[in-house]
Amino acid sequence: MKRFFAIIESPLTRAFLVGFIVLSFQTTLFNTLRPFSVVMQVMLLCSAASGVAAGSESGAIAGFMFGFMYDMVLTSPFGLSALVFGFAGYMAGGVNTFAYSPRWWFKMLSIGISSAAAVLIYPAASLVVGVDGLLQARVLGVALTVGLFNAALALPAVFIMRWALVKSKKQMLWAE
Amino acid sequence: MYSFTRRRLIVVLLLTSVLLLTLDRSNSGLVGGVKDAFGVVFRPVERFANVVSRPLSNVWRGVLDYSDMRKENLALKDLLVKQEGAAIAATASVREAQELLALNGLPTLAGIDSVTAQVVGQSPSNFTQTFELNRGKSSGIRVGMTVTNGAGLVGKITGVTLERSVVMLATDPEYAMSVKVGACTRPNTTTTAVPQTTTTLVSDGSTSPVTNVLPTTTTTSTTSTTSTTTTVLQRATTTTIKGFTPFATTLPPVPGGGGVTQITVPETGVLLPRETGAMEGQGIDRLPVIRFIQTSSRLGELCEGVPVVTAGGSQSLAPADLVVGTVSRVVTRTGTSGPLLEVELAANLQSLNFVRVLLYQPATEIPQ
Numbered sequence A: 001m002k003r004f005f006a007i008i009e010s011p012l013t014r015a016f017l018v019g020f021i022v023l024s025f026q027t028t029l030f031n032t033l034r035p036f037s038v039v040m041q042v043m044l045l046c047s048a049a050s051g052v053a054a055g056s057e058s059g060a061i062a063g064f065m066f067g068f069m070y071d072m073v074l075t076s077p078f079g080l081s082a083l084v085f086g087f088a089g090y091m092a093g094g095v096n097t098f099a100y101s102p103r104w105w106f107k108m109l110s111i112g113i114s115s116a117a118a119v120l121i122y123p124a125a126s127l128v129v130g131v132d133g134l135l136q137a138r139v140l141g142v143a144l145t146v147g148l149f150n151a152a153l154a155l156p157a158v159f160i161m162r163w164a165l166v167k168s169k170k171q172m173l174w175a176e
Numbered sequence B: 001m002y003s004f005t006r007r008r009l010i011v012v013l014l015l016t017s018v019l020l021l022t023l024d025r026s027n028s029g030l031v032g033g034v035k036d037a038f039g040v041v042f043r044p045v046e047r048f049a050n051v052v053s054r055p056l057s058n059v060w061r062g063v064l065d066y067s068d069m070r071k072e073n074l075a076l077k078d079l080l081v082k083q084e085g086a087a088i089a090a091t092a093s094v095r096e097a098q099e100l101l102a103l104n105g106l107p108t109l110a111g112i113d114s115v116t117a118q119v120v121g122q123s124p125s126n127f128t129q130t131f132e133l134n135r136g137k138s139s140g141i142r143v144g145m146t147v148t149n150g151a152g153l154v155g156k157i158t159g160v161t162l163e164r165s166v167v168m169l170a171t172d173p174e175y176a177m178s179v180k181v182g183a184c185t186r187p188n189t190t191t192t193a194v195p196q197t198t199t200t201l202v203s204d205g206s207t208s209p210v211t212n213v214l215p216t217t218t219t220t221s222t223t224s225t226t227s228t229t230t231t232v233l234q235r236a237t238t239t240t241i242k243g244f245t246p247f248a249t250t251l252p253p254v255p256g257g258g259g260v261t262q263i264t265v266p267e268t269g270v271l272l273p274r275e276t277g278a279m280e281g282q283g284i285d286r287l288p289v290i291r292f293i294q295t296s297s298r299l300g301e302l303c304e305g306v307p308v309v310t311a312g313g314s315q316s317l318a319p320a321d322l323v324v325g326t327v328s329r330v331v332t333r334t335g336t337s338g339p340l341l342e343v344e345l346a347a348n349l350q351s352l353n354f355v356r357v358l359l360y361q362p363a364t365e366i367p368q
Helices: A002-009 A011-026 A042-054 A056-073 A080-096 A104-128 A138-152 A154-165 B004-025 B029-103
Strands: B114-122 B130-133 B146-148 B153-160 B165-169 B176-182 B189-195 B210-212 B219-223 B228-232 B248-250 B260-266 B274-280 B289-291 B307-310 B323-331 B340-345 B354-358
Touching: A002 A011, A011 A042, A011 A056, A011 A154, A011 B029, A042 A056, A042 A080, A042 A104, A042 A138, A042 A154, A056 A080, A056 A154, A056 B004, A056 B029, A080 A104, A080 B004, A104 A138, A104 A154, A138 A154, B004 B029, B153 B323, B176 B323
Parallel strands: none
Antiparallel strands: B114 B130, B114 B354, B130 B165, B146 B153, B146 B354, B153 B165, B176 B274, B176 B307, B189 B260, B210 B248, B219 B228, B274 B289, B289 B340, B307 B323, B323 B340
16 A cells, blocks of 8 residues: 555656646647647646756656657657657756756746747657658747747746656656 | 766667657557557546636637637628529539439449548647547548548548547648649530531531530531531631541431430530649648649640549549549649649638548458
């Protein structure tokens, strides 16, 4: 029983549950709200927020998991979102370490930049695996919108991901 | 500086992604199975989230889309009035065409079973263009089947679970379909009073029992030298082939002769040759294009507004003559690449609600 609770309380399980709930809102609510005809990417937001909340490595693992879950509901190449979201988590964590003691606006900046970068990388990665036609000028607008939106929601997302991933220093998803 | 464990983590994640991509691209059943299982667990959660978030979605739509919706509603009412009359005439024509095809033992769209399904979801991605339907394997839907609505082609099924299926829209960059496109058309039919016993003078002086049919008007003149009634074409046509008269319809000899019979003859524009090309989606906000059309003297001139229909064939996933849309732009290209045609789809893919899945599989796709 003790072991069961340990598993339930582990950062990986928490992150999975958060991802599961966020995914359900991604495919319903955020699929409807389309500012400038762009779908808001809350799964990507959570991936980047994981990096800021718990560091590059945790961000990479959590991002990979969120991307993997996202791939389950997409028809795009399986594993592509996992790869790109993992990168976004890693990058957000990496950018955040540039500041000695990152302020709130720097966290927003890290998440915005890494989200936009992930949106730009996605069609390029698709091209590599043989899906042609996604790399268009429109991607720049999508990246900008997603980046701004994710930056705007960065702080609550970081708070949630910190709750999920950083229980204590020892029980982090990826202990340094 | 990267530690060994850091590097190992990145390598492991990268390799896992590559493995997943490889499995997916090699059409492994494993990926489909995992997705199906995830769908079973995820669907109730999604339904709950939908109920919770619906008020917010409605507020968003109400605030942003209300004025557009009003304008669209008025425009649609006008359009509906215009279309009602045309639809009745079109239905009669379609029925006639189907009867003729059935009479000649040719396949028709009316003979294909279909399933009506409702669109229940949309892709949350900014890159793929897919919709989710509330019908799946249990209704007979299989991967590859064609999806239409009242207006025309919508897309094809790319994923099926027991109760759900995913439709890739015709505008998706991964979508491709073999289509037919005709040359510029002229007015549809000419009803003309045709004398039953007429003869046409051909170049070598011999006569044949044929009557010429004109595109729009008929001019009758009598040549005094041969004492025959000849129908003269508006355009100059000459022939040196014995027994051949361009644009001619042969009438069966009627015993007794005499009198005038009313016949409706398809106008030549309808019978113009059609060229086959490959239609490919170009992504969101861009029209699909048709490639591999060659300008030839046989096809004639390509112009905007000509209808585009599916080509069909033994290996095509869609049956023949399904309405796709009209050519909206002809892009002339130099060299041997041939022209590029942009297609305005007949179906409005922005506002899909109910669609029809044709339970049609080409012979090559049906398991033996």
